[in-house]
Amino acid sequence: MHRNQGLYNYLNEHSWQITEDWYKLVNDEDSESIYSTTDPEIIQSLKEQNQDYFQHLHKLFIEKEEDFFRDFKIWSEELAKDQKHLKTPVQYVVREFMNSQEVYMKYLKEYFSLNKDNVALDQFLSWIDLVRRVVNLSIYIYIEEANRNTLRQLIAQKEIINELSSPVILLRKKIALLPLIGDIDTARAKIILENTLSQCADLRIEDLCIDLSGVAIIDTMVAHEIFHLIQALKLIGVRSTLCGIRPEIAQTAIQLGLDFSHIRTTATLSQALDRIIAD
Incomplete structure (x- = not known):
């Protein structure tokens, strides 16, 4: 029709x-x-x-x-x-x-x-x-x-933001910095783990400073992912030092019963570098 x-x-x-x-x-x-x-x-x-x-x-x-x-x-x-x-x-x-x-x-x-x-x-x-x-x-x-x-x-x-938000920065020979900024959810934690392991292996890093001064909130999930990262780094021969934990984050960690006693920690990045060099 x-x-x-x-x-x-x-x-x-x-x-x-x-x-x-x-x-x-x-x-x-x-x-x-x-x-x-x-x-x-x-x-x-x-x-x-x-x-x-x-x-x-x-x-x-x-x-x-x-x-x-x-x-x-x-x-x-x-x-x-x-x-x-x-x-x-x-x-x-x-x-x-x-x-x-x-x-x-x-x-x-x-x-x-x-x-x-x-x-x-x-x-x-x-x-x-x-x-x-x-x-x-x-x-x-x-x-x-x-x-x-x-x-x-x-x-x-x-993907670009996630890559840029977890860069491993070479500070000196075999020593590097991982500055963590903002909220860390499960998806981002997985990306951080994969990128950090890959970059540390490529740069032949022996000591990594993980700076938490830019992390606003820490809970059991975030702590678990950080522990997981540190354990994975240890398996590829990288020693980890946590630095920059703010007082409110430390207080929250205690209230949640999070145990950081088995991980090397310092107040600042400079203290972390001093300890790494001294070792």
Whole structure:
């Protein structure tokens, strides 16, 4: 019922004008949005991309519905990975999908108005419904890809932060410092353990000062992970010294019944280095 060669031909004939009409609706002053550009080449690229979208949409009126939606979904998933649009705030991209729909509907109405004798109202309404479904599908696919892209960025940033938050710093030959900062959860503790062991082995460290002055809270879990780290370091031949335990942390450790008696501790990093050198 939805297929109509005459409508397909009409849309193809006016395809570039549809794109020009769409671009007239673009009104964006946000520098984060690709649509705010004044670069003629980028503007032309946006128009060509929009035109490609309309060319695919036109096929709706000459193909079987299930065939169209299958192929359009595959094509849209590739389109959604375009980095220029993924860097643009989601609301602006969704807005342009809606603008495209508005312009497209205008041309559907014009064709129906010119061909009322040959096009039934039910058929026209089916076109409207299908175009809305297509645009909604486009929006859904884009938002889904934008969400995946955001998650990928967050994971990458978290990995970088975790790596930077547990660096083994070489102080002098075979002596290094591990400054721990902020909260330590199970996931971060695992990363600290893996990174520290790897870096100490690569640098051939014999003595490691673990500075806790930047750790705001210590509980049984954190203490357990520190003990685990020290034991693992001992297995690869690295002696550990805890330094920088703040008074409130020491008080909390006593209240929790945490036993640091079997671990070498000092108040400051300089004291730790003096003791290491003296040994």
